[in-house]
Amino acid sequence: MGRVLSRALEAAGLADLQTRVLSGTPLDEAALSRLRDADLLLVAGLADSMRAHFRGDEVRVLKRKAEREPGLVLFTETATHDGRTGAELLRELSLLRLRTAPQQSIAVSMETLGLELAQTALLFGADTLIGDLQSERTLPLLDGAAARRREVEGLVARSGRRARFADDTSERSAEGAP
Amino acid sequence: MSHFAEIEDKVRAGERLSFEDGCALFLEPDLLRLGMLANWVREQRHGDRTYFNVNMRFEATNVCQASCSFCAFAKLEEGAPNAHTTTHEAAWRELAEFPDPRLSELHMVNGLHPTLPFEWYEELLRGWKRVRPQVHLKCFTGVEIHFFAEKFGMSYEQVLSRLKAAGLGSLPGGGGEIIHPDVRRRIATDKASGAEYLAAHRAAHALGLPSNCTMLYGHIETFEHRVDHLLQLRALQDDTRGFQCFIPLAFHNENNSLRKLPEPTAVDSLRTLAVSRLLLDNFDHIKAYWVSMGIATAQLGLRFGADDLDGTIIHESIYHSAGSRVPMALARDELIRLIREAGRIPVERDTTYGVIEELPRAVQPEAALKVRERFAQKRALSVMS
Numbered sequence: 001m002g003r004v005l006s007r008a009l010e011a012a013g014l015a016d017l018q019t020r021v022l023s024g025t026p027l028d029e030a031a032l033s034r035l036r037d038a039d040l041l042l043v044a045g046l047a048d049s050m051r052a053h054f055r056g057d058e059v060r061v062l063k064r065k066a067e068r069e070p071g072l073v074l075f076t077e078t079a080t081h082d083g084r085t086g087a088e089l090l091r092e093l094s095l096l097r098l099r100t101a102p103q104q105s106i107a108v109s110m111e112t113l114g115l116e117l118a119q120t121a122l123l124f125g126a127d128t129l130i131g132d133l134q135s136e137r138t139l140p141l142l143d144g145a146a147a148r149r150r151e152v153e154g155l156v157a158r159s160g161r162r163a164r165f166a167d168d169t170s171e172r173s174a175e176g177a178p
Numbered sequence: 179m180s181h182f183a184e185i186e187d188k189v190r191a192g193e194r195l196s197f198e199d200g201c202a203l204f205l206e207p208d209l210l211r212l213g214m215l216a217n218w219v220r221e222q223r224h225g226d227r228t229y230f231n232v233n234m235r236f237e238a239t240n241v242c243q244a245s246c247s248f249c250a251f252a253k254l255e256e257g258a259p260n261a262h263t264t265t266h267e268a269a270w271r272e273l274a275e276f277p278d279p280r281l282s283e284l285h286m287v288n289g290l291h292p293t294l295p296f297e298w299y300e301e302l303l304r305g306w307k308r309v310r311p312q313v314h315l316k317c318f319t320g321v322e323i324h325f326f327a328e329k330f331g332m333s334y335e336q337v338l339s340r341l342k343a344a345g346l347g348s349l350p351g352g353g354g355e356i357i358h359p360d361v362r363r364r365i366a367t368d369k370a371s372g373a374e375y376l377a378a379h380r381a382a383h384a385l386g387l388p389s390n391c392t393m394l395y396g397h398i399e400t401f402e403h404r405v406d407h408l409l410q411l412r413a414l415q416d417d418t419r420g421f422q423c424f425i426p427l428a429f430h431n432e433n434n435s436l437r438k439l440p441e442p443t444a445v446d447s448l449r450t451l452a453v454s455r456l457l458l459d460n461f462d463h464i465k466a467y468w469v470s471m472g473i474a475t476a477q478l479g480l481r482f483g484a485d486d487l488d489g490t491i492i493h494e495s496i497y498h499s500a501g502s503r504v505p506m507a508l509a510r511d512e513l514i515r516l517i518r519e520a521g522r523i524p525v526e527r528d529t530t531y532g533v534i535e536e537l538p539r540a541v542q543p544e545a546a547l548k549v550r551e552r553f554a555q556k557r558a559l560s561v562m563s
Contacts, residue, residue: 085473
């Protein structure tokens with residue numbers, strides 16, 4: 001992110017938060033309140049910096065039952081036609097990233113959030129996608145797990161990251177609890 | 179200094195970006211910093227003001243002699259399943275009975291009908307002006323203007339002058355597709371070339387008819403083709419200043435012969451908006467067309483360089499034929515809510531960006547408050563451990 005973010009944070013009087021985020025300190029309520037009405041991309045930029053610094057560029061793709069994985073923080077809110085809009089939802093996701101211990105994994109569900117927002121969520125602090133590729137509820141327009149897997153792989157790659165698919169067993173042994 | 183840093187310096191100094199800069203922006207891995215730079219340009223021009231209008235879409239005919247490979251709307255001949263051509267009376271009635279008194283624009287795009295006479299279109303416009311003279315008629319793409327000129331043996335100027343006399347106010351941007359011939363001859367071989375599309379717009383501008391322009395992205399084109407397309411639009415705008423707005427259109431893959439191609443993702447749509455804002459330094463407006471890119475992405479687009487969401491639409495058929503799942507229409511209140519929750523100021527405009535009403539920004543987004551209450555109650559997150 002570099003200079004663009006730093007310059008924008010400085011202009012918004014938020015430069016101190018970048019230092020805190022990159023030191024691995026989750027933001028407290030007082031700090032978060034300063035971001036409630038800040039520019040959406042500034043909030044995203046902070047959250048993405050934290051994600052990149054502590055979680056790297058890999059995006060894990062987990063089955064639905066992995067929602068119960070120890071240490072996995074699942075973002076549970078969804079957009080609704082008459083309630084929240086995508087922009088507000090993504091702000092909340094970024095704030096969640098910023099107030100959570102930086103080593104923790106933050107997941108969004110492709111089924112409940114929808115693919116469009118789930119992909120965009122990878123820019124706003126998420127590092128894990130949840131969705132059962134065997135299920136028609138994930139990518140209902142594509143036939144078969146292989147096609148769904150290719151689609152998700154492409155979505156992640158086009159957001160500048162790399163996907164790692166894992167069944168529950170290998171995922172637990174590879175990652176363990178944070 | 180990195181290439182992005184050089185580009186950033188150029189942008190902030192008001193210097194024009196090059197072809198190579200545009201290609202580098204499409205390849206920039208950090209989408210957020212690209213978005214921030216585009217947002218900076220957008221806010222330099224418009225602050226938080228974000229435009230929309232109350233409009234209706236109309237398609238007089240979907241019968242079309244062209245066979246574009248990305249199109250699911252056109253039917254090749256009258257009598258084909260789902261082919262339709264309206265009558266004058268039905269078209270006039272639809273406008274006359276449109277319930278919202280705030281309607282300011284009728285936006286019409288048609289197939290290239292092989293047998294309708296030119297006078298039929300003139301009378302269509304005249305009738306609309308009779309029933310609702312205050313409504314701006316934004317009708318006929320550059321491709322349609324070229325088709326009329328060829329079919330009826332007239333120059334672009336003659337076609338446009340007659341339509342203007344009948345009530346035409348401006349041209350929509352459709353038909354731009356990708357201007358570069360390497361792409362265009364593979365996806366849109368039997369209609370106006372890229373050069374002819376541009377020439378039709380040039381002629382319109384010379385007659386005082388403003389227009390919009392588009393780019394269909396996310397199919398077989400490369401980033402270089404996109405940059406070439408944008409720079410050709412920029413060059414014409416340098417000459418005429420007649421473009422009001424640029425609208426990137428996301429490819430949809432249902433019911434057409436490109437159905438095996440994946441559709442562009444939300445990230446590609448946001449990137450395309452941002453690069454467009456940065457390259458098109460002589461365009462006032464960049465539109466995040468919600469029908470094309472989806473409501474959620476279009477709303478986010480207001481932070482990636484876009485300053486316009488288009489309008490209420492009503493009865494869009496072209497994208498819905500190709501699989502778009504967005505609603506057929508958005509209420510004015512819904513557009514206002516989307517803009518406010520993106521932290522922007524809603525401005526209802528007419529077709530030529532005259533301000534009809536500037537609405538107050540949200541003090542705090544209503545839905546955000548709902549979310550915060552819920553988050554507080556539910557401790558904001560569920561840690562499944």
